[in-house]
């Protein structure tokens with residue numbers, strides 16, 4: 001056997017220097033399976049994909065049109081049985097000729113003539129089968145590979161028809177195989193490399209198309225690469241060309257997290273390692289064959305598995321070191337298995353008995369000290385294993401069989417060494433009361449298998465998949481509002497370690513559009529994607545995305561100033577969606593609306609996170625609620641509740657116009673989107689109402705006496721007209737400031753509340769040593785006098801506005817809800 005060159009870049013791989021000399025631009029290899037080329041529409045999708053790749057250097061490997069290889073093998077078998085099927089040959093010719101006319105009318109006649117010629121040769125080969133040596137099997141490779149040649153010629157002609165420069169090459173002149181080997185080991189890497197390097201030096205920087213599956217044996221005869229052979233051809237070319245990537249196009253969206261026939265919500269695993277993909281393939285999942293992955297893993301060529309039916313989806317990426325979410329990449333289930341426990345003999349004896357019987361254990365645990373071996377095999381293999389044991393284990397072996405079992409496997413590197421992930425698996429089964437009859441860690445630690453009773457298998461698979469692959473996002477979040485606060489929140493989400501695994505952003509919305517992605521939106525791409533992909537669906541679509549998610553906790557975060565959004569909070573709460581809000585309208589306007597929020601929480605058993613609505617997240621509401629909960633009562637509340645007004649009055653000394661400071665406050669993100677909400681006192685009044693109601697003082701909006709800073713005639717003006725007359729505000733503030741200064745005082749915007757519900761907000765002239773006068777920046781001050789904090793009040797102070805602090809309050813509320821639900 002020829003040595004396989006392991007190092008893709010080392011001295012052992014000299015052809016790579018040749019490839020490197022051929023230009024900076026590296027090849028991208030694409031493989032299109034028969035399912036992509038099933039009909040005219042399939043070909044057109046493939047053409048669209050390849051056209052979008054130009055001008056990148058593309059090497060394309062194609063399978064035969066769906067069903068054609070099977071049809072050719074069928075013709076071969078019938079020929080062996082002495083039933084030559086000329087009609088079957090004609091059918092294949094006419095199928096391909098029809099495609100040629102539809103895809104490449106300019107070259108259709110030439111193509112059709114070629115198919116006809118090949119058809120004649122095929123008929124001739126079939127006629128030789130019965131009399132040929134080795135029962136005709138010497139001819140099967142020539143017969144079975146015809147379909148790949150035909151589809152590669154069709155594709156090249158169709159590309160040219162669309163004006164894309166393309167050229168077909170004969171894979172039999174490039175890939176050399178050892179007749180004695182199978183799979184990746186069959187490829188004679190060194191010789192093939194030399195052939196590819198020499199040929200590729202002559203290729204134009206365009207699109208090259210090669211038939212998959214076919215190769216040449218050392219004796220010069222036609223060879224094929226076996227089942228999944230086209231995938232292996234593509235992997236070989238990707239490695240030999242030192243490709244930038246290999247994209248394997250299929251009719252599925254990537255590597256799925258479970259068998260979609262069993263798990264409706266199976267999702268595409270975004271990333272996985274070569275080893276994990278091999279593990280999945282070995283467990284019988286419909287991914288790439290391990291033979292395909294091995295050469296790529298050695299050369300570290302990333303593999304993308306994508307669907308030609310939906311080329312917008314990124315599919316799965318198979319790489320050396322993957323990242324990404326989920327406690328497991330995928331969960332597999334092998335049903336109809338039996339366990340066998342062998343005691344009293346060396347494990348090696350048991351394993352060699354199985355090997356002789358041709359039985360491959362699906363999982364095993366060996367304990368040398370106790371001379372015991374527990375293993376799992378398929379029920380079908382038992383009939384071979386039992387006699388093998390009887391004949392070779394000797395009289396002291398105790399063998400116990402248990403039938404009717406299923407092997408459930410969680411695939412992810414390091415799974416068996418990660419207590420948190422294992423606990424999630426065991427808890428999912430414990431919640432279902434499914435006993436674990438055995439657990440097996442694979443020797444390379446790419447996953448963990450548990451043995452369970454067969455009748456629990458499907459329910460267990462569902463529960464484990466939900467917990468490990470999909471539902472690991474304990475928390476699904478929708479962010480509504482991507483402005484100052486929402487934007488900061490998305491940045492903080494991006495940096496949070498829970499994002500991805502435990503927390504999935506499933507929707508983002510602003511006033512114009514909504515972006516939904518059940519697989520999870522990467523927060524730092526959210527606004528860009530919202531702009532490009534968002535649809536004008538309204539906030540309801542974001543709520544629906546949450547409701548569709550199978551996360552345990554679903555939270556809508558409102559980072560808008562919108563009445564229309566706040567109006568729906570109670571309804572969403574009642575429907576089981578937790579709400580976290582920076583928007584003060586739902587709790588800070590009418591008492592009826594505040595009550596609706598409370599009943600929404602009761603009806604939906606949900607929580608309302610409102611820390612951001614007062615003090616931009618300072619622990620005011622929380623403290624008040626704790627005091628109330630412990631039987632303390634609020635007697636009086638006083639302070640500065642507005643960050644922007646605090647900043648304005650802390651900075652104002654008459655040297656700069658008030659409006660100039662207002663512009664700075666806006667710039668710093670302290671004001672409301674319309675700063676009149678601050679200047680009017682309305683924002684402070686809302687905070688006072690929220691606090692009063694949290695303290696059990698049920699007052700109405702109209703109970704708050706509000707003195708604003710905006711002259712009455714400016715309140716209803718459009719924003720630009722208001723700003724055009726901002727000097728009127730300047731004049732009023734200058735006057736009030738001068739009056740206060742004449743008394744040796746300063747102006748501060750102060751809120752007060754007493755236990756009878758007397759509430760007012762407005763500017764006050766206070767002494768310079770008053771606690772409200774000694775604040776700086778955008779600090780807030782909350783002075784709480786309670787039954788127990790009576791002699792000396794409880795004081796909470798700190799930054800009371802700004803995007804970062806507000807966003808952190810939103811995030812902290814969401815995470816707290818997730819941990820307390």
Ligand SMILES: NC(=O)C1=CN([C@@H]2O[C@H](COP(=O)(O)OP(=O)(O)OC[C@H]3O[C@@H](n4cnc5c(N)ncnc54)[C@H](OP(=O)(O)O)[C@@H]3O)[C@@H](O)[C@H]2O)C=CC1
Pocket residue numbers: 480481482483484485486509510511512539559560561562564565582583584612613616643669670671672673800801802803806
């Ligand atoms: N700034 C601060 O320090 C604090 C702010 N808050 C509160 O945070 C909230 C957001 O403020 P801020 O980020 O400054 O505001 P911005 O104006 O910067 O952003 C508001 C966002 O809400 C979106 N929006 C507006 N109306 C709707 C709607 N009907 N449906 C969906 N989305 C909508 C806007 O969409 P579009 O992009 O399309 O315009 C925008 O993305 C406000 O309620 C504010 O009171 C609370 C505490 C502190």
Ligand SMILES: N[C@@H](CC=O)C(=O)O
Pocket residue numbers: 613615616641642643644645670671672678683800801802
């Ligand atoms: N505009 C508000 C921001 C926080 O709620 C303020 O100035 O306090």
